Amino acid sequence: MKKVVGVLGLGYVGLPMASLSAIKGFKTIGFDLDKQKIKKISASISPINDHATSLNLTKAISTGNLKLTAKFEDLSKCNLFIICVPTPVLENKEPDLTHLIDAVDQVSKVLKKGDILIVESTVFPGTCEEYVERNISKNTGLSSKKDYVLAHCPERVNPGDSFWNSSNIPRVIGATTKEGNEEAAKFYSKLLGGKIIDVKDVKKELEPKFKLDNNGNLKSKFVPLGSITLMKTIRDAEAVKAMENTVRDVNIAFVNELAKISTALELDVVDIIDGMATKPFGKGPFYPGIGVGGHCIAVDPEWLKTASFKAGYFPEIINLARNTNNLMPIFSMRSLQDECDKYEIITKEQNCLILGISYKKNIDDLRESPYFEVKKIADDIFKKVDVFDPYFKDLSTSSNLEDLIKTADIIILVTDHDHFIDYLRSLDYQETSIKILFDGRNCIDPSLLPDNIIYRGIGRSG
Ligand SMILES: NC(=O)c1ccc[n+]([C@@H]2O[C@H](COP(=O)([O-])OP(=O)(O)OC[C@H]3O[C@@H](n4cnc5c(N)ncnc54)[C@H](O)[C@@H]3O)[C@@H](O)[C@H]2O)c1
Numbered sequence: 001m002k003k004v005v006g007v008l009g010l011g012y013v014g015l016p017m018a019s020l021s022a023i024k025g026f027k028t029i030g031f032d033l034d035k036q037k038i039k040k041i042s043a044s045i046s047p048i049n050d051h052a053t054s055l056n057l058t059k060a061i062s063t064g065n066l067k068l069t070a071k072f073e074d075l076s077k078c079n080l081f082i083i084c085v086p087t088p089v090l091e092n093k094e095p096d097l098t099h100l101i102d103a104v105d106q107v108s109k110v111l112k113k114g115d116i117l118i119v120e121s122t123v124f125p126g127t128c129e130e131y132v133e134r135n136i137s138k139n140t141g142l143s144s145k146k147d148y149v150l151a152h153c154p155e156r157v158n159p160g161d162s163f164w165n166s167s168n169i170p171r172v173i174g175a176t177t178k179e180g181n182e183e184a185a186k187f188y189s190k191l192l193g194g195k196i197i198d199v200k201d202v203k204k205e206l207e208p209k210f211k212l213d214n215n216g217n218l219k220s221k222f223v224p225l226g227s228i229t230l231m232k233t234i235r236d237a238e239a240v241k242a243m244e245n246t247v248r249d250v251n252i253a254f255v256n257e258l259a260k261i262s263t264a265l266e267l268d269v270v271d272i273i274d275g276m277a278t279k280p281f282g283k284g285p286f287y288p289g290i291g292v293g294g295h296c297i298a299v300d301p302e303w304l305k306t307a308s309f310k311a312g313y314f315p316e317i318i319n320l321a322r323n324t325n326n327l328m329p330i331f332s333m334r335s336l337q338d339e340c341d342k343y344e345i346i347t348k349e350q351n352c353l354i355l356g357i358s359y360k361k362n363i364d365d366l367r368e369s370p371y372f373e374v375k376k377i378a379d380d381i382f383k384k385v386d387v388f389d390p391y392f393k394d395l396s397t398s399s400n401l402e403d404l405i406k407t408a409d410i411i412i413l414v415t416d417h418d419h420f421i422d423y424l425r426s427l428d429y430q431e432t433s434i435k436i437l438f439d440g441r442n443c444i445d446p447s448l449l450p451d452n453i454i455y456r457g458i459g460r461s462g
Pocket residue numbers: 008009010011012013014031032033034037084085086087099102103106120121122123154155156157158159295296
């Protein structure tokens with residue numbers, strides 16, 4: 001039977017997924033609780049400021065395959081459901097499952113025998129069986145072992161990335177039965193066009209990444225685009241996502257530690273990491289920064305930590321890494337204060353301009369952004385604090401960056417949007433009263449700045 005796809009939650013993950021499904025020929029119903037969002041998307045306006053997402057949405061709507069709705073009853077026509085709702089953490093950093101449970105309750109009302117239910121939201125290992133399957137069984141009496149397919153295919157999309165997107169990023173998938181996993185994987189291979197790989201063959205598929213041809217020339221082999229790797233269990237698929245983001249978080253925490261060591265030893269951490277990056281094997285490079293934000297790296301390790309702790313093991317390194325990264329805005333602002341003290345710049349007499357609200361470059365997502373902590377501290381120590389982010393005009397002090405630059409004494413770069421890098425590289429600093437450029441992303445070459453501008457990065461001085 002031809003699949004009719006229902007996507008629940010049309011955010012950074014769900015909207016590209018719904019568009020891709022429609023473009024690939026599936027009748028698709030996109031459902032979101034947010035009526036304003038549905039109105040916007042129906043008018044072919046992407047609520048996400050991302051070029052590929054906007055382009056694909058227009059394409060999807062022109063196929064006539066994509067219908068948008070705020071009424072879950074409309075999902076009753078579907079036989080394949082993809083849940084893409086948020087899975088944040090609560091104030092106390094415990095996983096917040098409310099959106100997921102709500103979505104599962106909605107699906108329960110329309111799920112039938114033979115349907116496929118896929119969770120793409122990021123969850124900790126055990127969630128699909130403990131919460132999704134249990135609730136479906138309680139609500140409908142259906143079992144994922146014989147009546148419907150329950151799979152987890154964690155999304156790895158990287159908003160703002162001009163190369164990797166929902167249609168080419170390799171995926172992993174796990175289900176509560178082997179047959180169900182293969183069936184769900186076939187659906188993804190139609191979307192992504194990549195091959196299906198068994199997890200036991202991954203090493204063979206990926207290695208060697210480099211090989212010598214007959215003439216002794218080095219050739220590189222790439223990760224198969226859009227491949228779908230079959231994990232042995234649904235918990236394994238959940239763990240891949242939680243752990244790959246945690247590995248990243250821990251690595252960032254570690255380079256943040258190297259930045260602190262570099263500060264103490266008066267080294268330039270970026271030059272050191274660039275030097276290390278020339279070693280052509282091993283992992284990385286990772287770079288330190290003013291803080292780790294976003295809905296994934298700043299959140300998923302908390303989920304994993306909680307799951308592990310509840311299972312009897314407290315993961316010290318993850319905990320330390322989270323604390324290290326959470327404290328980076330404070331460390332950064334203390335470095336800035338030290339710089340001011342060193343040059344006898346009285347902070348209470350300075351106008352500060354914060355550039356960037358988003359948690360990472362070139363996207364309009366502020367979740368868990370280090371900006372908030374930086375702003376709080378800046379409000380305490382400076383005479384006046386202005387803010388500018390082209391992706392958040394409503395939260396910016398003015399819509400005109402030039403006006404804000406004119407009155408700024410101290411610049412704090414929180415987000416390395418291309419816009420800011422180009423702007424700061426071409427700025428005529430002699431025409432401004434800027435004294436310090438604090439580069440929270442280590443993205444400005446200090447040698448390009450005039451001598452009278454004090455440059456400070458994370459783990460590097462000018
Ligand atoms: N943003 C990313 O870069 C990214 C990358 C990989 C994985 N993820 C994961 O994907 C999931 C979704 O993240 P996102 O960034 O797309 O979130 P988002 O906040 O951008 O979008 C979620 C959407 O779900 C809607 N929603 C909430 N509850 C709903 C319900 N019960 N029924 C229907 N719609 C509902 C919201 O209105 C919102 O529009 C999360 O688990 C996240 O961790 C996100």
